[in-house]
Each structure stands twice: as structure tokens, then as C-alpha cells.
Amino acid sequence: MPFHYHKRITVIPKLLHVTISRHGWSWSLGGRRAHITGDRRGARGGAVRLPGGFSLRRDRRHRH
Helix, strand or coil: CCCCCEEEEEEECCCEEEEEECCEEEEEEECCCEEEEEECCCCEEEEEEECCCEEEEEEECCCC
16 A cells, blocks of 8 residues: 655645645645646646536646
């Protein structure tokens, strides 16, 4: 069984969270309806939830 660990830290309630895991850290800015995310490698993403159970999501990997 693989070992998984993560810790979510709220920096600003309902706005900014930092997650720390074995593989590094990431952040999330925004609420449930719309948010953007990023990680230590430069990957970025975003999502918007729409009425009726639909959502739009976009991911972008940082390339050197």
C-alpha cells in the first residue's frame, strides 16, 4: 500500500489555501465557484463551476 500525505493550510479563509505533500507544495486561490491553482513546478490551472452541474477547466504546464 503506497504512503500518501498532504496537509492543507488556510492562509486567508475561503480565498487562499496552500497544500503541502511528499511531492512538494501547491496553492489554490478562489472559492468553490471559480478558482485558480498552481504548484512548485510552474503548472497553472483554473476552473469555473456553472449551473446544472457543468464546469469549465483549463490546465497549463510550464515549459522551460
